[in-house]
Amino acid sequence: MRKWxxxxxxxxxxxxxxxFLVFGCTKPPKQELENAEKAINSAKSKEAxxxxxxxxxKAEEVLNKAKTFITEKxxxxxxxxxxxxEKLAKQAETEIEAGKAKMKEETEKxxxxxxxxxxxxxxxxxxxxxxxxxSKDDAQNLVGKWELDFxxxxxxxxxxxxKEAKDKAKSLLDEVKSKSEEFKK
Numbered sequence: 001m002r003k004w005x006x007x008x009x010x011x012x013x014x015x016x017x018x019x020f021l022v023f024g025c026t027k028p029p030k031q032e033l034e035n036a037e038k039a040i041n042s043a044k045s046k047e048a049x050x051x052x053x054x055x056x057x058k059a060e061e062v063l064n065k066a067k068t069f070i071t072e073k074x075x076x077x078x079x080x081x082x083x084x085x086e087k088l089a090k091q092a093e094t095e096i097e098a099g100k101a102k103m104k105e106e107t108e109k110x111x112x113x114x115x116x117x118x119x120x121x122x123x124x125x126x127x128x129x130x131x132x133x134x135s136k137d138d139a140q141n142l143v144g145k146w147e148l149d150f151x152x153x154x155x156x157x158x159x160x161x162x163k164e165a166k167d168k169a170k171s172l173l174d175e176v177k178s179k180s181e182e183f184k185k
Contacts (some may be wrong), residue, residue, distance in 0.1 A: 026075045032082035033070070036063050039089035048092035050163050051099030059088035103162050107153075110169040114150055117176040118143075124183045133183065146176055 040059055043049075048056040066081035125139045134142070149172045157165035 028070050028075055029079035029082055032079050032086070033066070036066070036082040036085040036089065039086040043089040043092045046093055046096055047163075048089070048096055051097075051103065052092040052095035053099075055088055055095055056092040059085050059092055062088060100162055103166055104157065107157055107162065107166040107169050110166070110173055111150075111154065111157075114169060114173050114176060117173065117180060118146060118150070121176055121180040121183065124180065128183045142179070146172060 036059075040056075040063060043052075043056055043059070062081050063085040066078045066085060069075070069078035069081065122143060125134075125143070128134055129136050129139055149168065153165050153168035153172060156162075156168060
């Protein structure tokens with residue numbers, strides 16, 4: 001009976017020792033971390049943060065959460081998240097071309113809106129000048145600036161600088177619409 005108790009006690013200690021060995025001494029997932037960071041850096045260098053923003057942002061968030069788990073020594077959870085972060089970064093890379101096409105289309109639509117707004121504003125100028133809200137020289141300078149900005153935005157788009165073109169077009173559209181509203185008052 002005593003021998004049986006000793007064998008049982010030894011078995012319990014051995015089981016706990018093995019559990020501790022398996023779960024308590026795991027190593028940080030260095031290779032997975034390196035792979036995830038490499039995939040995210042690759043995606044960023046291809047401008048995924050601009051053209052596949054949502055998926056890229058999710059990859060970064062998952063990577064950061066994994067790093068938190070690593071500092072908390074939750075290596076199993078960290079490893080899973082690192083694999084997910086790498087997968088998301090690679091997915092973001094595959095979404096870049098579609099994102100560029102969508103942004104280009106949006107920018108071209110803005111160009112149409114800019115043209116329309118510019119024409120409407122130009123039609124308002126004679127009466128605004130008569131009311132002395134703006135001088136003829138200032139009106140000409142303003143329209144000249146807008147046409148130059150419009151031309152610059154179109155050149156950016158043609159050069160493949162889609163994000164830059166979109167930003168310029170958005171800014172110009174907002175400015176023209178704002179002035180137009182001001183003139184209508």
